[in-house]
Amino acid sequence: MTHGRVILAATPIGNLGDASARLRELLAEADVIAAEDTRTARHLCQALGVSATGRFLAHHEHNEEASARGLLEQVRAGATVAVVSDAGMPTVSDPGYRLVAAAVAEGIPVTCAPGPSAVTTALALSGMPTDRFAFDGFLPRKDGDRRRRFEEIRGEARTVVYFESPQRIAGALALLAQTLGPQRPVCVARELTKLHEEVVRGSAEEVLAWAREREASQVGIRGEIVLVVGPASAADEAEDVSEADAVAEVGVLVDSGTRLKEAVAAVASAHGLRSRDLYQAVLAARAG
Numbered sequence: 001m002t003h004g005r006v007i008l009a010a011t012p013i014g015n016l017g018d019a020s021a022r023l024r025e026l027l028a029e030a031d032v033i034a035a036e037d038t039r040t041a042r043h044l045c046q047a048l049g050v051s052a053t054g055r056f057l058a059h060h061e062h063n064e065e066a067s068a069r070g071l072l073e074q075v076r077a078g079a080t081v082a083v084v085s086d087a088g089m090p091t092v093s094d095p096g097y098r099l100v101a102a103a104v105a106e107g108i109p110v111t112c113a114p115g116p117s118a119v120t121t122a123l124a125l126s127g128m129p130t131d132r133f134a135f136d137g138f139l140p141r142k143d144g145d146r147r148r149r150f151e152e153i154r155g156e157a158r159t160v161v162y163f164e165s166p167q168r169i170a171g172a173l174a175l176l177a178q179t180l181g182p183q184r185p186v187c188v189a190r191e192l193t194k195l196h197e198e199v200v201r202g203s204a205e206e207v208l209a210w211a212r213e214r215e216a217s218q219v220g221i222r223g224e225i226v227l228v229v230g231p232a233s234a235a236d237e238a239e240d241v242s243e244a245d246a247v248a249e250v251g252v253l254v255d256s257g258t259r260l261k262e263a264v265a266a267v268a269s270a271h272g273l274r275s276r277d278l279y280q281a282v283l284a285a286r287a288g
Contacts, residue, residue, distance in 0.1 A: 003075060003076060003078065003108055003109060004031070004074070004075040004076070004077070004078045004079040004080050004081065004108075004109075005075065005080055005081070005108070005109040005110065005111060006071075006075060006081050006083060006099060006100065006103050006108065006109070006110045006111075007026055007030070007080065007081065007082050007083065007110075007111050007112065007113055008083050008089065008090045008091060008096060008100070008110070008111075008112040008113065009022075009023050009026050009027070009082050009083065009084050009090070009112075009113040009115070010023070010088060010089045010090070010112075010113060010114055010115030010116055010117065011023065011044060011084050011085065011086070011087055011088065011115065011116070012044075012087065012115075012116055012193070013087045013088045013116045013117070013118050013121070013192055013193055013224075014087070014191065014192055014193035014194035014197075014224075015193040015194065016047055016048065018115065018116045018193060019044075019048055019115070020113065020115050022113045023048075023113055023115060024048055024050050026082045026113055027044075027045050027048070027050045027052050027082065027084075028050050028051060028052060028053065029053070029054075029080070030052075030054045030080050030081065030082035031054045031055070031074070031079040031080050031081065032054050032055050032057055032071065032074055032079055032080070032081045032082070033052060033054050033055070033056050033057070033081075033082050033084060034057050034058075034059035034067070034071055034081055034082065034083045034084070034099070035056055035057070035058065035059060035084050035085075036058075036059065036060050036084070036085045036086045036090075036094060036095055037058070037060070037086055038056040038057070038058050040086045041056055041084055042056060044084075054082075057070075057071070059071065059083065059095050059096075059099070060095050061095055064095050064097075064098050064099070065098055067099075068098045068099040068102050069102075071099055072099070072102055072103060072106070072108065075103065075108055076108070083095075083096050083099065087116075087118070087224075088116055088117050088118050088119075089114070089115070089116075089117045092117065092119060092135070093137045093138060093163060116193070118163070118189075118192055118224065118226050119135050119161050119226070121189070121192050121193065121226075122161060122187070122189035122192060122199075122226035122228050123159065123161055123228060125187070125189055125192075125199050126159070126187035126189070126199075126201065126228040126230075127187065127201055128159045128185060128187065128228060128230045128231070129158075129159050129230070129231060130159065132157065132158040132159070132231075133158050133159040133160065133161060134156070134158050134159070134160050134161070135160075135161045135162075136149070136153075136160055136161065136162050137162070137163060138162070138163045138164070139162050139163070139164050139168070139172055139227070141168070143171070143175060146171075146172060146175050147175050147178075147179055150175060150176050150179040150180055151179055153180070153229065153232070154179070154180060154232065155232050156229075156231060156232055157231050157232060158231055159228060159229065159230055159231055160228070160229045160231075161226060161227070161228050161229075162226070162227040162228075162229070163224075163225070163226060163227070164225045164226075164227050165225065166190070166220075166221040166222050166223060166224075166225050167221075169188060169211055169221060169225050169227065170208070170211040170212055170215045170221070172227065173186070173188075173204060173207055173208040173211050173227075174208055174256070174257060174258055176204050176208075176229065177204035177205055177208055177253060177256075177258065177266055178253075178258060178262045178263070178265065178266040179266065179269075180204065180229070180232075180266075180270070181204065181266055181267065181269060181270020181271070182203060182204050182205035182208075182249050182252065182253055182266060182267060182270065183203045183204065183205070183249070183270060184203065184204045184229065184230060184232075184270070185201075185202070185203060185204075185229075185230030186201075186202070186203070186204050186207050186227065186228065186229050186230065187199065187200065187201045187207070187227070187228040187230075188200045188207055188210075188211070188225060188226075188227055188228075189225070189226040189227075189228065190221070190222075190223050190224070190225055190226075191222075191223035191224060192224065192226065194223070196223070205249065205252045205253060205256065208253075208256050209252070209256050212256050212257060241271045241273075243278075243281050246267050246268075246271055246273060246278055246281070247278070247281050247282050247285050249267045250263045250264055250267050250278070250282050251282075253266065253267070260279075260282070261279070264278050264279045264282060
């Protein structure tokens with residue numbers, strides 16, 4: 001039996017100039033283009049000046065299992081299937097994993113036309129250590145689940161990358177500051193490679209203040225968001241904080257919208273202080 005092959009093809013995450021010559025060739029020559037959204041894939045071909053001769057088939061999270069079976073039937077018959085997501089690398093928080101796993105299990109050839117990735121782009125721009133990092137996908141929607149996700153990386157020695165929506169990034173930063181401490185280094189990368197690209201770096205409390213300000217403005221926070229969280233060691237290297245500085249850190253969190261008890265708990269945890277003692281110090285400072 002003649003086997004075709006599966007090719008994972010990375011597409012631009014914003015700037016069409018990042019499209020590779022190989023991507024153009026694949027889109028033009030593939031027998032099947034398995035797309036997360038066929039309309040987006042067709043628009044990409046038009047924008048790149050590519051005349052696709054193959055069929056466009058939908059391959060997304062809602063039909064991925066059934067679609068993978070159908071695509072593999074065509075590959076077994078000799079077809080070349082190019083898999084594309086709406087932006088970036090297929091299978092990275094996008095459809096494609098099930099198809100690749102099934103193809104590998106059958107010994108069907110799978111290769112990749114590498115290209116843009118929001119994960120590595122944000123990591124490179126963050127200014128944080130890149131020798132060891134982890135990608136943890138989209139943050140959960142519920143606060144309790146997000147808090148638990150952050151708890152998991154309290155002592156993480158690697159840089160960690162997440163995806164988050166613009167509507168929830170301020171809330172995520174507030175939870176991050178409460179859970180990991182206001183001095184944990186973070187970076188928010190927005191609209192990467194696009195005209196209005198923005199990269200905000202600083203401590204959790206500093207980037208939270210930016211998010212709160214933008215959220216309250218007419219501009220708001222829009223576009224695709226990547227959140228990069230620095231390793232715990234970067235925060236642990238700081239010198240022991242004085243009580244006065246700890247009280248000041250609590251004040252910054254409270255001013256940004258965090259409740260007093262949560263702010264105290266976050267600062268105390270970050271600096272190895274007793275929450276009760278710090279809470280009393282904050283009350284004393286307010287009374288004085």
